[in-house]
Amino acid sequence: METDTDDRVAAAVAALSDRATERAGDEFTRAAWLSLADPRPPEELSPFDADERGWVGAGLRWLVVSAVAYRVAGRDARATRRGAEGIAVARDLLTTLDAPAQRGCLAEFVADFRTVAAMDGVDDAYADAADAYRDADGVDDPRRVATSPLFEAAAAPIKQVARGPANGEIAVEWADLHGSDPADAGAFLARRATYKRQRFPSLVDRVVDDGRLAAPRGTTAYGDDNHRCPACGSTDVNWIADHVLCLRCSAPMERD
Template structure:
């Protein structure tokens, strides 16, 4: 993480590796709140920010919501989703770069899905409309989509999806974004439309499977020194504070 989360994100990933999903939700929650309060040493969260570092705080609250759902703690998931919704809406008064309020609206829809709340489809439609309306003011949608706010908004759907694809990259850049960056509004609106179709089903399957994968960090296939004692894979993922199995997100062991 590039923000001051006090190590909670890595601790949450360690908890995911141990299949301790409520503990993961707790650590994601603590990390998210800390980032929203003080994202970086030189950054007041209630001042305009072209990069949108507070997105990493919202992302941790979103991951916490999914973790609580997977843990069977639906009440806590609802509470975290409502908290995330409120925070995302509040920051709409702060982040004023073209497209940023649309990205926050995208987060609002994500929280509705993750928390099992009503109104997700309408929220995604609202986000898509905001992206379309902001298009003329966006010079480079590709550059905007690689800022911390936008990358954070894409992180959780990718994390949930990889748990259902043996740890591989199940959602790519071209899946989330439109095909024509010369039409910035449509290019970015595709994010909301894609999630409207895919994110609800991905979350429900994660809940049914009782499994939330670790996020993908630095990876290596056919590692010479580590092997997963659970599934036998030698494909590894450096995430959290250890070396995890790329396929099943459990801790690996030295050969």
């Protein structure tokens, strides 16, 4: 079922494909607000109820991405406001998403917001998130936790930001974000925060310097004979949010 949030995400992706990055920031912001208000429409889930899957994380994801878009567009003050909003929401969600690992993920989001909004205290925030993960008790299956909507939402922004400098390819893998031993749940999840501390700030700086934010990666095909990018000539395709984009530069593809 397509929702109003999906429509706003599609509008944001269209804006990125047109290099209208400020408009993309606006649309990602609207998607965030809609998702925060109504995180799981078919189930009428309230954002103020405990939720072991953390569907409300999608709203935080789009706020993070909106701040990056504003930074790329040169709207630093608006990016800072999105960062402040996101930190406030993540901290407020601690009252409902109270499983120990979820609290670590919300701390991870706080650090992400500091990163994308160019705030002080990034290193300390990621250190706090790593500590929260290490202190998390009762995590029997960290791989299941790491694939829940909340955790996937926290992983998505760095993956999207990393695509641009990587020519559209997947530049942040599962193994990058997680430890090698799921039997040690704390270390397995804490790797997310330590990796982001090492990589996310420089990736954001890179896309800001380049003046371009890639669209999220969806379904892809290489060497598609039916499509060609008018901007760079690539025939590698990214289908995302009802748009057919160039895998390499996120421009709209043309039928060949």
